[in-house]
Amino acid sequence: MGDKRKKKHDDPLDDLLRTFxxxxxxxxxxxxxxxxxxxxxxxxxxxxKSRVEQFSLNITDDTPRYSGExxxxxxxxxxxxxxxxxxxxxxxxxxxxxxxxxxxxPKSKGxxxxxxxxxxxxxxxxxxxxxxxxxxxxxxxxxxxLVIVLVTITxxxxxxxxxxxxxxxxxxxxxxxxxxxxxxxxxxxxxYKVIDVLDNAGLITNSSFCKLxxxxxxxxxxxxxxxxxxxxxxxxxxxxxxKIRLSSTTTQTVKLTFPEGWSIEQIADKLxxxxxxxxxxxxxxxxxxxxxxxxxFLKGIDNRDKRHRVLExxxxxxTYEFYVGESPSSVVKRFLDNFKSKWTAEYQKKxxxxxxxxxxxxxxxxxxxxxxxxxxxxxxxxxxxxxxxxNPGVYPTLQCDASTSYLQDFVKPNCTASEYITYVxxxxxxxxxRFPAGAIANPxxxxxxxxxxxxxxxxxxxxxxxxxxxYYAVTASQHRSNTEKVWKVNNS
Numbered sequence: 001m002g003d004k005r006k007k008k009h010d011d012p013l014d015d016l017l018r019t020f021x022x023x024x025x026x027x028x029x030x031x032x033x034x035x036x037x038x039x040x041x042x043x044x045x046x047x048x049k050s051r052v053e054q055f056s057l058n059i060t061d062d063t064p065r066y067s068g069e070x071x072x073x074x075x076x077x078x079x080x081x082x083x084x085x086x087x088x089x090x091x092x093x094x095x096x097x098x099x100x101x102x103x104x105x106p107k108s109k110g111x112x113x114x115x116x117x118x119x120x121x122x123x124x125x126x127x128x129x130x131x132x133x134x135x136x137x138x139x140x141x142x143x144x145x146l147v148i149v150l151v152t153i154t155x156x157x158x159x160x161x162x163x164x165x166x167x168x169x170x171x172x173x174x175x176x177x178x179x180x181x182x183x184x185x186x187x188x189x190x191x192y193k194v195i196d197v198l199d200n201a202g203l204i205t206n207s208s209f210c211k212l213x214x215x216x217x218x219x220x221x222x223x224x225x226x227x228x229x230x231x232x233x234x235x236x237x238x239x240x241x242x243k244i245r246l247s248s249t250t251t252q253t254v255k256l257t258f259p260e261g262w263s264i265e266q267i268a269d270k271l272x273x274x275x276x277x278x279x280x281x282x283x284x285x286x287x288x289x290x291x292x293x294x295x296x297f298l299k300g301i302d303n304r305d306k307r308h309r310v311l312e313x314x315x316x317x318x319t320y321e322f323y324v325g326e327s328p329s330s331v332v333k334r335f336l337d338n339f340k341s342k343w344t345a346e347y348q349k350k351x352x353x354x355x356x357x358x359x360x361x362x363x364x365x366x367x368x369x370x371x372x373x374x375x376x377x378x379x380x381x382x383x384x385x386x387x388x389x390x391n392p393g394v395y396p397t398l399q400c401d402a403s404t405s406y407l408q409d410f411v412k413p414n415c416t417a418s419e420y421i422t423y424v425x426x427x428x429x430x431x432x433x434r435f436p437a438g439a440i441a442n443p444x445x446x447x448x449x450x451x452x453x454x455x456x457x458x459x460x461x462x463x464x465x466x467x468x469x470x471y472y473a474v475t476a477s478q479h480r481s482n483t484e485k486v487w488k489v490n491n492s
Contacts, residue, residue, distance in 0.1 A: 166205055166206055167209035167210070167213075169205075170204040170205055170206050170209065170210055170236070170237055171209075171210065171213055171236055171237050171238065173233065173234045173236030173237075173239070174236075176232075176233035176234040176236075177232070177233055177234060178232045178233075178234045179233070179288065180231070180232050180281075180284050180285060180288045180289060181202065181203060181230070181231060181232065181233075182201075182228055182229070182230050182231075182285075182289045182329050183198065183201045183203070183228070184197075184229075185197060185224055185228075185229060185244055189224050190221045190222065190224070191211075191214050191219055191220065191221045191222075191224070191241065192211050192214070192221070194224050194241065194244060195207050195210050195211055195237075195241075198231070198237070198240060201231075202233075203231055203232075203233050203240065204233070204237060210237050214241075219238070219241060220245065223245045224245055228327065228329045228330055228333055229243065229244055229327045229330070230281065230284075230285045230289060230327060230328050231243065243327070252323070253321050253322060253323055253324065254274045254275075254276060254321070254322055254324060255319060255320070255321045255322075256270060256274060256276070256319070256320055256321075256322065257318070257319040257320075258270065258315070258317045258318065258319075258320070258442075259317055260317040260369055260442070260444030260446075260447065261366075261369045261370055261441045261442070261443065261444075262315075262317060262441065262442055263309075263312065263409075263410045263441055264286065264309040264311065264312050264315055264442070265309075265410045265414065266410075267282075267315055267335075267442070268282045268283055271322075271331060274322075274324075275324050275325065276322040276323070276324065276325070276326050276331060277325070277326055277327065277328040277331055278328070281328040282328045282331060282332070283309070284328075285328040285329050285331075285332050286309060286311045286332060287309070287310055289332070291311070291332070291333075294336075295336055295340060297314075297339070297340070297343055297348075297358040298311075298314070298336075298359075300357035300358055300359040301359050303437055303438075306422075306426050306438075307426075307437050307438040308410075308411050308414075308415070308423055308427070308437075308438065310438070311332070311336075312366075312438050312439045312440070312441070312442065313359075313362040313363065313365070313366050313438065313439025313441070313442055313443065314335065314339050314362065314439075314442070315332075315336075315339075315442045316335055316336075316338040316339040316342060316442065316444075317442055317443075317444050318338055320335075320338075322334070342448070343358065343448075347361075347448070347452055350452045350453070351452065354386075354452070360435055361448065361451045361452060362439050362443065362448070362451075363435050363436060363438065363439045363440075364382065364385055364386075364435075364451040365447040365448045365450070365451040366439035366440045366441040366442070366443045366447070367385065367398065367400050367402055367429070367440060368382055368385070368443065368447045368450050368451055369441050369442075369443040369444065369447040370400075370402035370405070370406070370440060370441050371400055371401075371462075371464075372447070372450075373464060373468035373470070374468070375446040377470055378446055378447055378450035379450045379453065379454055379455040380454075380455050380457060380459070380462075380470070380472065381450070381462060381470075382450040382451055382453075382454035382455065383455040383456065383457040383459060384457070384459045384460060384461065384462050384472070385398060385400075387457070387458065387459060388460055389434055389435075391460075392433070392434055395460060396434065397429055397430055397431065397432065397433065397434070398434070398435075398436075399429055399430050400429045402440060402441075403427055403428055403429040403430075403440055404428060404429075404430070406427065406440035406441070407420075407423060407424055407427055407428060411423050411427070423437075426438075427440065457472070458474050459472040459474060460474055460475070460479075461473040461474075461475075461476070461478070461479035461482070463479070463482055463483065463486055464486070465485075465486045465490055466489065466490045467489065469489070471485060471486060
């Protein structure tokens with residue numbers, strides 16, 4: 001369609017553009033030497049000036065052919081690139097470039113457009129910022145920061161909640177074990193120092209929170225008298241503090257007498273009956289607290305796991321004055337202190353001469369205590385036991401009925417069937433080799449002396465009738481003869 005259309009008048013702009021193209025080809029012709037290039041440029045410049053001076057615009061077509069204005073003078077400086085260098089030749093080239101740019105139509109597609117900045121004048125993007133990307137890169141680090149903050153808050157929350165749960169458990173004793181622990185409290189201690197003592201003993205885990213609790217709820221700071229106390233973590237802070245203060249606030253006392261030969265079960269029942277301490281707490285204190293560090297005579301016990309009551313035999317029978325509501329540990333210590341005062345260095349030396357420990361002497365004394373009908377019989381009974389112990393090849397067991405009675409009366413009611421079978425094997429003197437696992441009673445001073453200082457006899461057997469008369473024998477046949485005599489007396 002463009003080929004068939006004839007223009008009424010030749011367009012003078014077409015003529016001018018053709019001239020520009022010819023000149024551009026001449027300017028960039030790299031095959032010409034420098035002198036020819038300058039000559040051509042001078043000639044071209046003269047021709048261009050002449051054409052510009054004689055140029056006239058005669059446009060009859062009403063349709064605008066360009067979208068922008070044509071500048072013949074003072075073109076926008078933003079569309080012209082500055083030449084580099086300060087030499088005369090560069091200055092001259094710069095002047096030519098400005099002139100050429102002033103005559104170039106906007107957005108020309110000719111070869112000349114490569115020498116002129118084709119950007120729009122007054123561009124929307126500021127110069128120097130055209131390559132900057134405004135992508136929201138800040139979203140990624142912000143998301144990471146948010147994750148870190150959430151994780152931090154979660155961890156801190158878990159730690160705080162764990163701390164609070166642990167602290168509350170200290171106060172209430174929730175989720176705490178019932179293992180008894182012994183603590184020693186100085187009478188000069190305040191509630192804060194007592195809390196430190198509990199913390200060091202492992203009875204609480206958050207001493208700082210417990211101190212704050214004691215401050216806020218106004219727990220008394222004084223009144224903590226010296227003593228040894230048996231406590232367990234499941235009691236909780238308030239109960240432990242109250243129990244330590246109880247002995248100092250209670251002035252009521254009770255005097256109790258414990259006869260020779262009583263078992264620990266009998267002693268515990270009497271203590272509970274007169275409200276000195278509970279039977280359970282007393283028995284747990286004996287089984288779970290190790291008192292051997294303070295009492296040398298207890299260090300000979302090396303079979304705690306086989307004994308029914310570890311301290312059986314050391315609860316020295318006597319008359320005691322206790323506080324009502326006294327600590328079980330304090331009660332146990334009263335018995336042990338009394339035994340310590342009776343077990344002299346002389347006794348310890350004699351036991352060593354016999355080749356026995358203090359514990360073994362106490363076991364012998366407990367059997368003597370339960371077998372003798374009077375203290376006068378004790379030394380002779382002791383001689384029988386020593387004679388059999390000194391000849392284990394012939395007499396491997398002691399064969400005393402008192403051990404059988406102990407198992408039936410005090411062990412069987414306080415253990416399971418399987419445990420009882422084990423205790424029978426450990427305590428029955430007709431079955432166990434030489435010594436039973438532990439004492440079968442708590443002997444008095446006379447029985448202890450008899451165990452340490454037996455009579456010198458050759459007896460290997462003894463037995464009693466119902467009246468308390470004792471029958472001794474050297475041989476087994478003599479012992480069977482004595483058995484017939486006892487039967488007749490008992491059935492007469």
